[in-house]
Amino acid sequence: MRKLSIFLITLITIISFNLLYISRAIAQINLTEINQNINEPSKLFEINCAGCHLNGGNIIRRGKNLKLKALQKNGYDTPESIATIITNGKNNMSAYGDRLSNQQINDLSNYVLNQAKNNWK
Secondary structure (H helix, E strand, O other): OOOHHHHHHHHHHHHHHHHHHHHHHHHHHHHHHHOOOOHHHHHHHHHHHHHHHHHHHOOOOOOHHHHHHHHHOOOOOOHHHHHHHHHHHHHOOOOOOOOHHHHHHHHHHHHHHHHHOOOOO
């Protein structure tokens, strides 16, 4: 009976991880398809970034927001440095290099920096 319980728990765990992986992969495919048709940086931000960075904030880690002071403090106060983190991600932030084109990433990084300089207004 104990071996059966361990087997069932292991099987459920494996199935759960596979379902999670598959659902994330499907979501990423759909997001990639959506992103291909968008060239407006504000729309790219809304679709890809605003879930965590609404109005330049950060719902995960307050100090890692997109306000100019925080960007400067963390060394992300140039379009190139912002593009690098968008492309490769870091810590809790996902990488978007496989979902966005180089042009979209460059446009988005300029948009973020300009919004930060204008205090996200």
